[in-house]
Amino acid sequence: MRGPGGRRLAERTGERLSDALYGLGWGTVKKLPEPVAVRLGQTIADTVWKRRGTGVLQLERNLARVVPDAGPERLTALSRAGMRSYMRYWMESFRLPVWSEERISGGFAPKDVHHLMEALSAGRGVIIALPHLGNWDLAGAWVNTALRMPFTTVMERLKPESLYDRFVAYRVGLGMEVLPHTGGSAFGVLARRLRAGGMVCLVADRDLSASGTEVTFFGERTRMPPGPAILAQQTGAALLPVTLWFDRSPVMQGRVHPPIEVPDSGNRREKASVMTQALADVFAGGIAEHPEDWHMLQRLWLADLDPAKPPAEGARETT
Template identity: 65%
Template sequence: MREQLGDTAYAAGWALVKRLPEPVAVRLFDGIADFVWRRRGKSVLRLEANLRRVRPDASPAELAELTRAGMRGYMRYWCESFRMSTWGRERIAASFAPEHVDRLDEALAAGRGVVLALPHMGNWDLAGAWVVVTRVPFTTVAERLKPEKLFDRFVAYREGLGMEVLPLTGGAGTLGTLAKRLRAGGLVCLVGDRDLSASGVPVDFLGEPARMPAGPAALAVQTGAALLPVTLWYDGTPVMKGRVHEPVPQPEDGDKRAKVAAMTQAMATVWGEGVREHPQDWHMLQRFWLADLEPRPGSAAAGAPAAPEAEPGTEAAR
């Protein structure tokens, strides 16, 4: 019943919110964000704890305001996502202004395949739609959700934006398909700052241990594709900003595991700098750092942490 109610709520969002006048929808979602922030539930407290690690010198008042801005940014993602299916190509193209997109163009022109890797910042679906409209279609993966109807809605939504969507789990040959697309000179886009497997690559993120999925770096090592980290943010205008960072170099020495670890850490460093610059745009409402993860049942003695909580609409390749 709970799963069915969740699916019904998302369906209502897509059906109703996209029909509201835009100023009304924006005010509605700002109001929802402020209401949730004032109630200080589990997700808000987790976001606040994460932002405290990003801005350890912030005063309690500054941290509270930063958390409120973070909730507004998170709800902006949902408001735009519910409404984006009604946007035309011109609106999508005008709603994102990335810096250094020439790095993507040059990598695509080289024909070696490209992996664009993003953290949970800004609106990654808008960034993906912009790439489809202004550059080329691409392949991505989606976390399998329950109920299946909800997963199907997310897949249909992203496919409607022009993306090829593969299931993160339960799909036959997902990683093989991604590698095939890259070897053919295609583009793969992955949201990959949060490990959902409890077996990701150890990284230092803003000075503390965390884990991130191996997928983006592993695909680059396996196929020779260029690996380009991306960060996203808003600056108070309707247009989302972003930056395509320099390609992550593949180490010349070491085995595959060592190369993947080094490249994943390089991405974590780039993303960490982006999060420090724009913390209110990092939508991390779950446990992230290893110190915050709870032990898995039966593994407390070994100190094995559990996987972070899943969230609708997030995805990463392991």
């Protein structure tokens, strides 16, 4: 039986391996011709999918909520397509630092951008809230390149620290200001940026604090971060949900949804709850339309995070 020291050694070994593999990806994949990188990504995705590891199995459990009427064959096909989509995200991300401005600008075709431009024209700060759909790094690079709009984001601290530093350097290189999720005063910095008319982009379909706002998502209870809603209340910034998806072309698609309005009544917490639920509903609509592009390989719903807690009544109904 492995003791605490042995477990910690194994964790450190795994962390160093992860760091080395990501370093290899950024150092090697970006040098490959694009068709070669695409085929490599699909091969890796299919290999990982066939091994039926923890991430793939959890992805299928998550997709079973998104597509509740899907049989085993449909879920299997969706999870395979999901792993290919997920690896497309990584292959593109490894190559983004060497893409030209023209390639970045032409690599994303968002719809209804007028919602974003109207808020910016009014001098308001803008909060872009996204689920783990498509390639959010490419969307961010497009904002910086095509709109010439700098923005601030928040990133989960990764282990080892060297891997976290790699990701920060990568995103800074794409024109983002990156704040750590913990160990700092991220909320205050975000609020200042928004009050100055700036933009903040947050991936907001998974709570990292275990104390987020409970919402109903595909008929079951989960938690999502209330930060986007609270920032919108406190700064007057527009809260805009954005959904992304891939199609068969190399161009990623996306949609800027209408702003989530601050309710007229209720205290700050009650308003944040209503707004976070509204975000969850928009996210659910985008994920239901493109389930294979939702890269959620982690446990999300409370029934999975706390198996002793029964799912909400009507858990099989979709939103």
